Amino acid sequence: MPPKIVEVYKRLLHRIPNDESIYFEIEKKIRAAEAGFSGEIYVDNFIKQVNFPKHFAILKDLHIQLEENSYLQIDTLILTKKYIAILEVKNIRGKIYFQRNPNQLIREIDGETTPFKCPEQQLKRHVQKLKLLLKQYKMNIPIKSLIVLAYSKTHVVLPPQYANITMGCDIPHHIEEYNQLPDAISTQKYHQLLTNLLSSSNDFIPRPLAKIYTLELSHIKTGLLCPNCHIKINNQRNCTNCNTPKKIMQQQAIEDWFYLVKDTISNRECVYFLELKDKFAANYLLNKMDLHPVNHHKSRYYIMQKFRASSASQE
Numbered sequence: 001m002p003p004k005i006v007e008v009y010k011r012l013l014h015r016i017p018n019d020e021s022i023y024f025e026i027e028k029k030i031r032a033a034e035a036g037f038s039g040e041i042y043v044d045n046f047i048k049q050v051n052f053p054k055h056f057a058i059l060k061d062l063h064i065q066l067e068e069n070s071y072l073q074i075d076t077l078i079l080t081k082k083y084i085a086i087l088e089v090k091n092i093r094g095k096i097y098f099q100r101n102p103n104q105l106i107r108e109i110d111g112e113t114t115p116f117k118c119p120e121q122q123l124k125r126h127v128q129k130l131k132l133l134l135k136q137y138k139m140n141i142p143i144k145s146l147i148v149l150a151y152s153k154t155h156v157v158l159p160p161q162y163a164n165i166t167m168g169c170d171i172p173h174h175i176e177e178y179n180q181l182p183d184a185i186s187t188q189k190y191h192q193l194l195t196n197l198l199s200s201s202n203d204f205i206p207r208p209l210a211k212i213y214t215l216e217l218s219h220i221k222t223g224l225l226c227p228n229c230h231i232k233i234n235n236q237r238n239c240t241n242c243n244t245p246k247k248i249m250q251q252q253a254i255e256d257w258f259y260l261v262k263d264t265i266s267n268r269e270c271v272y273f274l275e276l277k278d279k280f281a282a283n284y285l286l287n288k289m290d291l292h293p294v295n296h297h298k299s300r301y302y303i304m305q306k307f308r309a310s311s312a313s314q315e
Contacts, residue, residue: 003061005206006033008259011252012209014230015221015260022213039091039150040075043168047078050175055190056080059197063204064133072129073204079197081190082181085144086130087171088123091151092116097158108157119147120160139193141184146174205304210261220260223275224249250274250285258304264294266301 009030016023040060047058057079064072078085094109103118123145130143147165149156159165166174185193209215223232226239226249233239237246253274257265261273270282287293291302 002037003033006030011227011256012260014225017219022215025213035091040089042150043089043148046168046171050172053080053179057194062201064200074126081183081185083142083144083178086126087146087148088119089148089150090119092154095155095157098160120163123163137196144178208260208262222273224253227252264301264303
């Protein structure tokens with residue numbers, strides 16, 4: 001299933017005039033997220049070929065809050081009684097250079113050079129934060145980490161200095177080596193660690209786009225938009241074209257607000273953005289959704305609840 005952010009950003013394109021600069025930025029984000037997801041799916045096919053030990057779990061899209069402004073965010077994590085493996089999967093075409101001082105990933109393709117954040121440094125931060133988390137859980141288990149280039153079409157000209165890097169098709173070889181390690185934790189501690197990771201993981205909600213890019217609120221299309229037909233729904237109970245329920249569009253519109261405008265929503269803002277008839281309708285919707293209320297009465301606003309269990313493949 002594609003990342004949630006792709007689904008939301010595709011909806012947001014229909015709320016913004018296509019001559020706004022933010023429109024093209026959202027398109028770029030969608031393409032990048034889809035390319036990353038495609039690479040992960042491709043690599044997952046090779047991971048499925050691995051003969052894992054009896055107890056294992058493959059966790060996707062972990063996002064765990066460590067402190068107020070510190071998060072552990074991992075796309076793919078493999079947990080066994082022997083080790084934890086972090087996979088940093090990249091889907092990049094062309095020639096790549098792991099530049100140092102400063103640390104950057106440089107891509108060269110069709111004569112054009114583009115700098116990116118360094119995956120080696122990202123992986124290093126993941127490992128450091130995971131060590132802190134394991135210390136909190138009082139768990140002692142080896143951590144393995146790999147940069148995985150999804151497709152063999154990537155030409156690594158200058159490899160990373162410290163991190164291990166491999167092609168997606170070669171991932172089974174590395175994991176099978178890890179599987180030869182002795183058990184580091186008991187079955188009971190394995191299940192305890194798995195439960196802690198899943199229960200601590202929550203949805204990653206990026207900063208609202210209006211806080212990053214210039215966007216006038218008056219330029220944003222308000223009301224209920226059908227996610228399939230992209231037409232505006234007024235007083236109908238369902239979309240007249242595809243029969244999508246109004247309830248779904250209301251939930252998605254509130255979600256659109258959080259991704260696009262602000263990370264809080266008030267009763268008055270809900271009335272405006274969803275074009276509701278009064279504050280009572282807004283109050284009903286906001287309290288019915290999985291939102292967290294802050295303050296009381298006139299100063300009350302809501303923030304998006306973030307708790308969600310991540311997916312796990314387990315034996």
